[in-house]
Structures are given as structure tokens and as C-alpha cells.
Amino acid sequence: MSPIHNLPLSRRRLLTALAAGTASLAMLRLMSNPARAAGRKNFSLRAAPGRARLVPEPHGETPAWCYNDAVPGPELRVRQGERLRVTVENALAEETTVHWHGLRVPNAMDGVPHLTQRPIGVGETFVYEFDAVDAGTFWYHPHQRSFEQVGRGLYGPLIIEEADPPRVDREVTWVLDDWRLTQSAEIGEDFGNRHDMSHGGRIGNTATINGRVPEEFAVRRGERVRLRLVNAANARIFGLDFQDHAPTVIALDGQPVTPHEPAGGLVVLGPAMRADLILDMTAEPGSRVQVIDRFYQDLEYRLIDLAYDDAPLRDSAPNWSVALPANPLPEPDPATVRRHEIVFNGGMMGDMVMREMGGSMGEGGSSGMMGMMHGDGIWFINGKAAEGHVLDPMLTLERDRSHVIAMTNATAWHHPIHLHGHSFRVISRNGAPTIHREWQDTVLMAPRERVEITFVADNPGDWMFHCHILEHQAGGMMGVIRVA
Amino acid sequence: MRKSIIAVLAASVLGVAGYLTLDTAVQAEEVTLYKNPQCGCCEGYADYLRENGFDVTVEPTHELVPMSRSSGIPDGFQGCHLAFIDDYVVSGHVPVATIDRLLAERPGIKGITLPGMPQGSPGMSGVKTGAFEIYAIGDGAPHLYATK
Numbered sequence: 001m002s003p004i005h006n007l008p009l010s011r012r013r014l015l016t017a018l019a020a021g022t023a024s025l026a027m028l029r030l031m032s033n034p035a036r037a038a039g040r041k042n043f044s045l046r047a048a049p050g051r052a053r054l055v056p057e058p059h060g061e062t063p064a065w066c067y068n069d070a071v072p073g074p075e076l077r078v079r080q081g082e083r084l085r086v087t088v089e090n091a092l093a094e095e096t097t098v099h100w101h102g103l104r105v106p107n108a109m110d111g112v113p114h115l116t117q118r119p120i121g122v123g124e125t126f127v128y129e130f131d132a133v134d135a136g137t138f139w140y141h142p143h144q145r146s147f148e149q150v151g152r153g154l155y156g157p158l159i160i161e162e163a164d165p166p167r168v169d170r171e172v173t174w175v176l177d178d179w180r181l182t183q184s185a186e187i188g189e190d191f192g193n194r195h196d197m198s199h200g201g202r203i204g205n206t207a208t209i210n211g212r213v214p215e216e217f218a219v220r221r222g223e224r225v226r227l228r229l230v231n232a233a234n235a236r237i238f239g240l241d242f243q244d245h246a247p248t249v250i251a252l253d254g255q256p257v258t259p260h261e262p263a264g265g266l267v268v269l270g271p272a273m274r275a276d277l278i279l280d281m282t283a284e285p286g287s288r289v290q291v292i293d294r295f296y297q298d299l300e301y302r303l304i305d306l307a308y309d310d311a312p313l314r315d316s317a318p319n320w321s322v323a324l325p326a327n328p329l330p331e332p333d334p335a336t337v338r339r340h341e342i343v344f345n346g347g348m349m350g351d352m353v354m355r356e357m358g359g360s361m362g363e364g365g366s367s368g369m370m371g372m373m374h375g376d377g378i379w380f381i382n383g384k385a386a387e388g389h390v391l392d393p394m395l396t397l398e399r400d401r402s403h404v405i406a407m408t409n410a411t412a413w414h415h416p417i418h419l420h421g422h423s424f425r426v427i428s429r430n431g432a433p434t435i436h437r438e439w440q441d442t443v444l445m446a447p448r449e450r451v452e453i454t455f456v457a458d459n460p461g462d463w464m465f466h467c468h469i470l471e472h473q474a475g476g477m478m479g480v481i482r483v484a
Numbered sequence: 485m486r487k488s489i490i491a492v493l494a495a496s497v498l499g500v501a502g503y504l505t506l507d508t509a510v511q512a513e514e515v516t517l518y519k520n521p522q523c524g525c526c527e528g529y530a531d532y533l534r535e536n537g538f539d540v541t542v543e544p545t546h547e548l549v550p551m552s553r554s555s556g557i558p559d560g561f562q563g564c565h566l567a568f569i570d571d572y573v574v575s576g577h578v579p580v581a582t583i584d585r586l587l588a589e590r591p592g593i594k595g596i597t598l599p600g601m602p603q604g605s606p607g608m609s610g611v612k613t614g615a616f617e618i619y620a621i622g623d624g625a626p627h628l629y630a631t632k
Contacts, residue, residue: 203546
């Protein structure tokens with residue numbers, strides 16, 4: 001298919017979906033948001049092999065896969081209500097797609113190969129077009145062989161600005177990543193190996209912020225920074241300790257949350273998750289404060305230093321309001337909710353946890369030695385290990401109705417579980433109601449944890465539901481939820 | 485305890501010649517065990533080695549795949565943790581009798597591996613469902629070293 005044909009096709013699909021009366025009232029209202037008059041922004045992304053300066057001299061540049069010759073790709077930035085038109089050119093040697101992570105887009109724009117679109121072939125172009133419905137911190141990445149394509153550097157931030165954001169001195173985006181580099185600063189070629197797939201995923205040895213091993217972040221006492229954090233790593237979970245600073249979380253996965261200090265002072269972000277922080281710089285002028293990643297016990301490391309200028313900006317933190325305006329999310333109705341159960345099984349030590357907590361690893365499935373040796377599925381959702389993106393729906397949700405999905409992580413590992421096309425409220429963990437009932441699109445489940453989420457299934461189509469540890473996804477931890 | 489196990493093993497497997505190697509094995513053997521930071525079974529295996537007289541240092545790492553590969557262990561034969569004992573690498577939940585044999589015989593190989601994490605193996609829960617096949621790792625393809 002020539003690039004010229006891609007545009008009408010994608011556009012037609014979108015229009016068909018709307019015109020056929022399949023879009024819900026809520027989504028229709030979002031699509032015809034009056035703010036759309038604000039206009040359309042055009043972007044171009046070119047996925048191609050390139051080089052990235054991940055680690056400083058005397059190391060060399062790292063051969064990577066880049067959007068627009070950079071890691072991360074360009075920060076796409078629009079205002080809420082604007083329309084994005086993104087032309088994606090594939091200059092890789094393999095097929096690709098782009099998924100707009102966390103955005104509530106029409107199904108045909110969701111970027112899942114074979115499920116929502118034909119993959120973008122080598123040398124082909126595809127045009128994505130959708131409205132920026134929710135303000136917040138989002139990101140984009142391929143959904144085709146993502147464990148390698150994202151792992152080699154294909155990702156970028158997508159920021160949708162509020163019309164009336166909280167006042168800050170500076171707004172900064174940190175896209176966090178983690179690389180498995182060799183001594184010569186090249187990316188280790190061991191993508192997709194069974195050990196990583198059956199344990200905690202491909203966790204590397206080099207953490208970067210915005211594609212660079214960071215040294216310091218220059219700040220001034222009294223300064224207020226809005227820090228947009230995006231975890232673009234395949235598998236590393238970050239647990240950031242800002243030490244004497246008291247960050248206030250104002251949004252999770254792009255969606256506003258009651259401003260609060262994170263539990264235990266640690267900002268925990270699983271792969272694909274985001275947090276917006278208000279960070280008041282309260283240390284002494286001329287001082288340095290380390291930001292430490294403490295997630296993995298005995299493997300703590302300094303991520304970056306906050307380096308204070310000798311001259312303060314002001315003596316104490318400002319008292320400006322930090323709350324964000326709400327996004328137009330439909331509120332689920334507990335009275336009419338439909339309930340669904342999902343159990344995750346598999347992985348190393350999975351037999352053991354399954355015996356304790358139940359579930360199924362399907363016919364002949366095994367996480368043990370035989371699975372390691374013979375290439376069976378490693379991870380199971382309700383007893384099934386996925387192969388490929390085109391799957392019979394594991395759940396069909398009645399459209400425009402409220403649903404609760406009760407999820408049991410009957411495995412020995414963490415899983416950040418991502419649902420496409422919707423945001424959901426996280427309402428309980430291990431039976432206890434959550435304090436903030438936070439909206440997320442990716443919820444981090446601890447080993448053996450039970451989590452309940454709820455949402456209105458207002459976006460019709462077949463949507464991916466998967467673990468965002470990309471090696472787990474590739475190992476079968478993926479399913480399709482149909483909204484119809 | 486460790487000394488007696490070595491002695492018994494050496495006597496049964498190698499006869500008198502084995503005793504001569506005891507000079508180097510009298511001290512508690514030092515082991516560095518690299519494991520995934522979130523893997524509990526590997527701690528169980530470290531305890532098992534300690535109970536059998538080894539002096540074990542546990543080091544969490546995310547680098548098990550590159551380390552296993554550079555130790556010559558093909559992906560399909562990797563255990564879930566990696567121990568360095570003397571000049572050998574021991575991958576996975578290898579029973580101590582096999583390690584003792586390795587240290588007594590001192591073959592010209594890089595090490596041994598029990599792939600995966602079979603149920604009922606040392607440090608693992610569950611019931612043993614079949615013989616453990618432990619492979620020798622060298623320059624060529626892995627070959628069977630012991631069946632336990």
C-alpha cells in the first residue's frame with residue numbers, strides 16, 4: 001500500500017467507527033469537543049536505526065533505534081482538546097506501529113499490529129489522527145515486537161497541557177529508561193531470552209534520563225518544579241527517593257489525583273507508568289542532594305544529583321495551589337457494576353504460587369524446566385498464554401456499563417498491568433479500599449497481590465490488556481478485552 | 485561437617501587418590517552466589533549450601549543472562565542463579581553431592597548447570613518428579629555430567 005492510501009484509510013476507519021453509531025455518547029461528546037476549534041497539530045516521526053549518546057565520553061555513542069534520530073523521540077506537545085495528526089515513517093528493517101500509551105483514542109488509532117491496523121511495513125508510512133481528550137503526561141512507543149523495539153530506544157513523551165495548569169517556576173519531563181549495555185556501550189543482543197522472560201524481565205545496568213546517563217540537575221532553593229516522570233524501561237521498576245525533599249504527587253498515568261505525598265516517601269513507577277510531581281527545592285543553596293533509586297533491595301544506586309545554585313530563588317516554598325483540573329472521565333456506578341475475575345499465573349516459582357492462590361497455566365503449561373526448554377508459554381491470563389496480538393476476547397464488556405475487574409497476581413513477580421483505550425480507578429488492594437481511588441492506565445501489582453479496578457467501558461473495540469514488562473507480554477501475558 | 489562430606493564422597497568415588505585433594509578442601513569453600521534480587525528460591529539454595537558447609541556470599545544482580553552467557557552457559561541450559569566456587573561456575577539448584585564431585589575430580593570444564601528450577605531440587609519447594617540432569621559446561625556443547 002502506498003503511503004498516499006494510508007491517510008484516507010485511517011481517516012475512513014475513524015469516521016466509520018463514529019458514523020456507525022458505535023461510539024458512545026460520552027466518546028462522541030469528547031470527539032466533538034468545542035476546544036477542537038483550537039486546531040490541529042501536525043507531527044512527523046521517523047523510526048530508523050541511529051546512534052545515541054547514552055553514556056558520556058570516553059565511551060562511544062550507542063547504536064540504537066530512534067524516532068527522528070533521537071532517544072527519546074521528540075516531545076509531542078499539544079493543548080487539551082487539540083487534534084494530533086502524526087505521520088509515522090518506518091525506516092526500520094522490520095514492521096512497526098505506534099501506540100499512544102494512556103490516550104483514550106478511537107480503536108483504529110491505537111497502534112496494535114493486526115488487531116487495530118496492518119503493521120507499518122518497511123518503507124511505509126501511516127498517519128495517526130486523534131483528539132487530545134485528557135490533559136496529562138503520556139508517551140508513545142511501538143507495539144510490534146515491543147520488547148526489542150522499545151528496548152532499542154523507540155519511545156517518546158507526549159504531553160497534553162491543561163488549559164489552566166497549576167503555577168510552577170519550571171516544568172520538566174524526565175523519561176526514565178534502563179539499558180543493558182556491554183563494555184563497549186553497545187546494547188546487549190540478548191533480547192527475548194527465556195531467563196528474562198520468566199523472571200523480572202530485561203533489567204539492565206545503565207539508567208538514563210532523557211536518553212543520557214545523568215550527572216546533575218541544576219536547581220535553586222525555593223524553586224517549584226513540576227516534574228513529569230515517564231518510565232519507558234522494558235522491565236525496571238523505579239522507586240525514587242528524593243531524600244529531604246517532599247514531592248507531592250498530583251497526577252498518575254496522566255490523570256489528576258488528590259495531591260499527596262507518596263507512600264514511604266518513594267515514588268514507585270512500574271514500566272509504562274507516569275507520575276507528575278510538584279517538587280519544591282527546599283535544600284540549602286550550594287548543596288547537592290542525591291536522588292536514589294531504591295526499588296530493588298541491595299541494588300540501590302544514585303540516579304542523579306539535585307545541584308543547588310549558590311543563589312536562592314526565594315527563601316521558602318511558594319504556597320500556590322497544586323491541584324489539577326479534572327479530566328472528562330465517566331464515573332463508574334457501583335450500583336450497576338458488572339464484576340469480572342482475572343487470575344495471572346506463570347513465571348519462575350509460578351507453580352508454587354499457583355498452588356497457594358489458584359488459577360491455571362493452561363493445557364500442559366509449565367513455568368518450570370520444561371517451559372524453559374521447549375518454548376511453551378510462560379505467563380498465563382485466566383489459563384491462556386497469548387501468541388500474537390489477534391486473540392479471541394478473554395472478556396467482552398457491555399458498552400457504556402460500569403465494570404469491576406478483580407485481578408489476582410498469583411505469581412512471584414511484579415506486573416504493571418495496562419489496559420488500552422480506557423483509564424480505570426484502582427479501588428482496592430488486597431481487599432482494602434485505596435485512599436485516593438486513583439485513575440491509572442497501568443496498575444502495578446505486587447507478587448501475590450489482589451487489585452480491583454473499575455471503569456465505564458465507553459470506548460468500543462478490541463483492546464489489549466497486558467503486562468507492560470515487555471518480556472512478560474512477549475511470554476504470553478496478554479489478552480484482548482472487547483467493548484461492544 | 486563439610487570436611488566429612490568431602491571425605492566420604494572422595495572415598496566412595498575416587499578412593500585413596502581423592503584423599504590427597506583434601507588438603508585444598510579443608511577450609512570452608514567460599515562461594516559467591518549471584519541471584520535475581522526478587523527470587524526467593526535462590527536464597528533457599530544459598531541456605532542449603534551453607535548447611536553443607538560452604539561459606540556463601542549472596543550478591544543480587546540484574547546481569548544473570550550476560551553473566552551466564554559469558555560463563556559459557558547457553559540460554560536453554562541456564563539455571564536461575566549463578567554460583568562461583570573455586571574456579572568453577574555452578575548454575576542452578578545443583579545438589580551438593582555433584583558440586584563435591586566436581587571439586588574432587590576437578591575436570592577441565594568451566595562448570596556445571598542444572599537448567600531451570602526443577603521442583604524438589606535443593607532450595608526449591610515441591611516434589612521431585614524426575615531425575616535431575618546436570619550438564620557440564622565447556623568449550624563445546626553441554627554434555628550430561630551427572631544424573632541425580
